[in-house]
Amino acid sequence: MTHATDTHTALTAPRRRRFTASERQVSVIRHLVLMSFALVVLFPFFWIVSAAFKTQIDLLMGKVLFTPNLDGFLDVIFDKTSDFARNFANSMVIGLISTFLVLVIATLAAFSLYRLQWPAWVLHSLLGWSVIFHMVPPITLAGAWFTMFRSVGLDNSYTGIILAHTTLHLPMALWMMGVFVRDVPKELVEAAQIDGAKVPQILWHVVLPIVRPGLAATGILTFIFSWNEFPVVLVLSQRQTATVPLGIGKYAQENTIAFTEMAAASTLSILPAFLLLLFAQRFIVRGLTSGAVK
Amino acid sequence: MAHVRLNGLSKSYGKVDVIKDVSLDIEDGEFVVLIGPSGCGKSTLLRMIAGLESISAGTLEIGGAAMNDVPPRDRGISMVFQSYALYPHMSSADNMSFSLRLAGEEEAQRRSKVDRAADILGLGPYLDRLPRQLSGGQRQRVAMGRAIVRKPEVFLFDEPLSNLDAKLRVKMRAELKELHQKLRTTTIYVTHDQVEAMTLADRIVVLRDGEIEQIGTPLELYDNPANAFVGAFLGSPTMNLLELEVGAGEATLARFADGEALRLATPAAPGRTTVGIRPEAFTIASEAAAGRISAEVVVVEPTGAATELLVRKGGQAITVLTPERLAVRPGDTVWLTPDAQRTRVFAGGAADAA
Numbered sequence: 001m002t003h004a005t006d007t008h009t010a011l012t013a014p015r016r017r018r019f020t021a022s023e024r025q026v027s028v029i030r031h032l033v034l035m036s037f038a039l040v041v042l043f044p045f046f047w048i049v050s051a052a053f054k055t056q057i058d059l060l061m062g063k064v065l066f067t068p069n070l071d072g073f074l075d076v077i078f079d080k081t082s083d084f085a086r087n088f089a090n091s092m093v094i095g096l097i098s099t100f101l102v103l104v105i106a107t108l109a110a111f112s113l114y115r116l117q118w119p120a121w122v123l124h125s126l127l128g129w130s131v132i133f134h135m136v137p138p139i140t141l142a143g144a145w146f147t148m149f150r151s152v153g154l155d156n157s158y159t160g161i162i163l164a165h166t167t168l169h170l171p172m173a174l175w176m177m178g179v180f181v182r183d184v185p186k187e188l189v190e191a192a193q194i195d196g197a198k199v200p201q202i203l204w205h206v207v208l209p210i211v212r213p214g215l216a217a218t219g220i221l222t223f224i225f226s227w228n229e230f231p232v233v234l235v236l237s238q239r240q241t242a243t244v245p246l247g248i249g250k251y252a253q254e255n256t257i258a259f260t261e262m263a264a265a266s267t268l269s270i271l272p273a274f275l276l277l278l279f280a281q282r283f284i285v286r287g288l289t290s291g292a293v294k
Numbered sequence: 295m296a297h298v299r300l301n302g303l304s305k306s307y308g309k310v311d312v313i314k315d316v317s318l319d320i321e322d323g324e325f326v327v328l329i330g331p332s333g334c335g336k337s338t339l340l341r342m343i344a345g346l347e348s349i350s351a352g353t354l355e356i357g358g359a360a361m362n363d364v365p366p367r368d369r370g371i372s373m374v375f376q377s378y379a380l381y382p383h384m385s386s387a388d389n390m391s392f393s394l395r396l397a398g399e400e401e402a403q404r405r406s407k408v409d410r411a412a413d414i415l416g417l418g419p420y421l422d423r424l425p426r427q428l429s430g431g432q433r434q435r436v437a438m439g440r441a442i443v444r445k446p447e448v449f450l451f452d453e454p455l456s457n458l459d460a461k462l463r464v465k466m467r468a469e470l471k472e473l474h475q476k477l478r479t480t481t482i483y484v485t486h487d488q489v490e491a492m493t494l495a496d497r498i499v500v501l502r503d504g505e506i507e508q509i510g511t512p513l514e515l516y517d518n519p520a521n522a523f524v525g526a527f528l529g530s531p532t533m534n535l536l537e538l539e540v541g542a543g544e545a546t547l548a549r550f551a552d553g554e555a556l557r558l559a560t561p562a563a564p565g566r567t568t569v570g571i572r573p574e575a576f577t578i579a580s581e582a583a584a585g586r587i588s589a590e591v592v593v594v595e596p597t598g599a600a601t602e603l604l605v606r607k608g609g610q611a612i613t614v615l616t617p618e619r620l621a622v623r624p625g626d627t628v629w630l631t632p633d634a635q636r637t638r639v640f641a642g643g644a645a646d647a648a
């Protein structure tokens with residue numbers, strides 16, 4: 001976004017500076033490097049999207065030129081044996097609710113830890129613990145969770161998976177929100193205290209509006225993590241609660257892999273994150289605190 | 295409006311004592327300036343009064359009520375921060391009326407109070423702007439507006455003008471003074487700028503290392519500093535602190551190394567002593583006469599309204615300020631007549647002066 005404005009002002013500036021030859025060389029090299037990055041990132045993506053429009057035969061023969069067809073998509077969405085629509089809805093429900101919970105808890109925790117006067121050891125042990133927890137591979141937790149959830153009747157339930165995803169993604173969100181909350185100048189909280197605000201009002205009227213871009217960024221990441229999470233749902237869910245990654249995985253059967261359907265399902269699975277990014281972009285503006293202090 | 299009473303206030307962070315046993319009575323409607331060098335504890339003391347910092351020992355009363363354990367919102371104070379601390383997502387009007395909104399006042403009432411404050415501060419055209427769309431001086435005024443709309447018992451200011459450029463600072467200083475004359479609200483004002491302190495204060499409190507050095511009206515402190523530190527801290531150019539010798543049997547004469555003497559207002563004990571004398575307490579002549587001391591001119595600084603001379607006398611530098619326009623040049627010799635009535639003898643010495 002900043003980039004776009006920069007070019008804009010450069011173009012409308014009354015006098016444009018000429019580039020010297022060596023500057024031009026540097027800029028050519030920079031663009032080449034960026035383009036090769038883009039290629040590395042985008043190539044697999046294009047490969048999958050194009051695979052989704054091929055027939056299985058075209059795909060296996062490695063055809064580069066092909067007549068696009070929608071069979072893969074139609075199979076994935078409408079075939080009676082396909083659970084994909086259901087997977088999609090499950091992922092949505094689980095992703096949205098767990099993201100909401102994560103944001104609420106992480107924001108409250110970050111505010112409390114960084115802006116209410118806790119002794120240093122409380123802060124450090126909590127943050128330290130959350131890092132350690134985050135470093136444990138989720139699959140090691142999944143087994144224990146499965147046993148726990150089954151004993152209380154939460155196995156194969158939305159509640160169980162939502163709780164698991166909330167727990168899983170809370171540390172990252174706490175760290176991110178911690179950074180954003182620490183960016184809120186202390187004096188603002190103090191000014192609000194003097195203005196008569198109690199803690200919940202400080203949070204609601206002063207801190208939350210300022211960390212909104214942080215909430216958007218953290219929310220998007222948390223949602224995407226939940227959307228893509230595989231090992232834990234693999235253990236915790238069965239057919240009714242299966243999410244998109246499980247649905248995609250199911251196209252790899254014992255003796256055949258339905259590449260086209262798999263690619264079509266993958267392509268569809270990108271959409272929500274993509275739409276979310278477009279929608280949330282306007283919240284992610286920098287410099288929201290400018291003018292607050294100094 | 296209310297009087298504020300500090301009774302043996304102390305503050306320590308762990309083993310470090312930042313405020314040590316500070317007692318101070320501030321009258322209803324009085325404008326008190328806390329001044330002192332950086333790190334002496336001015337902000338800490340102010341924040342203790344505001345309730346943003348806990349009190350380690352002593353008692354604080356505002357309007358006769360003990361405040362030690364009262365949260366900031368119930369102390370009847372409002373505070374202007376050095377950094378302004380405006381809510382960046384709220385317009386000037388919303389910034390100013392936030393406290394009223396929290397107190398549950400009606401929209402119409404809020405509006406009229408904000409308008410009145412905006413009138414006083416000349417903020418009318420800026421009420422709908424966000425802080426980032428305002429200049430430094432306008433932000434400063436919004437911060438002040440936020441403090442006045444609540445009609446507090448006590449105003450607290452922590453170096454509110456230090457982020458402004460010199461010219462604006464002078465203008466805002468005058469506005470602050472006018473505001474206080476209009477509202478007559480008890481005010482505690484922190485600064486390290488001695489001009490601000492001299493011009494604004496009813497009384498000045500000089501702090502050093504968390505302790506009160508002296509309390510008094512600006513002119514009292516200027517004319518009768520209790521020690522060399524206070525003498526050197528207030529006034530610009532700063533007070534001359536001369537290391538002189540008082541001989542036995544002549545207690546009102548203090549001699550320079552070259553033997554010439556300065557007459558003292560009060561007798562001093564024999565031996566080395568520190569004598570304070572303001573730069574404007576000399577008259578200058580071009581010839582020797584009784585009672586005059588000779589000095590060599592080192593620097594001449596005409597400012598238009600006055601001339602500042604730096605002269606050398608018996609190995610010590612003396613600053614002299616005179617309203618005359620002098621035709622002297624570095625290297626010339628001038629004769630000074632010190633005003634004996636304006637000399638101060640500091641028994642504690644000058645070693646600890648700022």
Ligand SMILES: Nc1ncnc2c1ncn2[C@@H]1O[C@H](COP(=O)(O)OP(=O)(O)OP(=O)(O)O)[C@@H](O)[C@H]1O
Pocket residue numbers: 307310312330331332333334335336337338339486
């Ligand atoms: N949280 C803290 N822990 C330990 N020491 C502190 C703390 N806060 C302040 N101090 C110390 O207290 C002393 C007074 O600080 P304070 O901010 O009140 O100074 P000040 O007079 O306002 O200075 P300035 O003019 O630079 O603003 C300083 O020496 C500072 O180092």
Ligand SMILES: [Mg+2]
Pocket residue numbers: 336337338
């Ligand atoms: Mg300070």
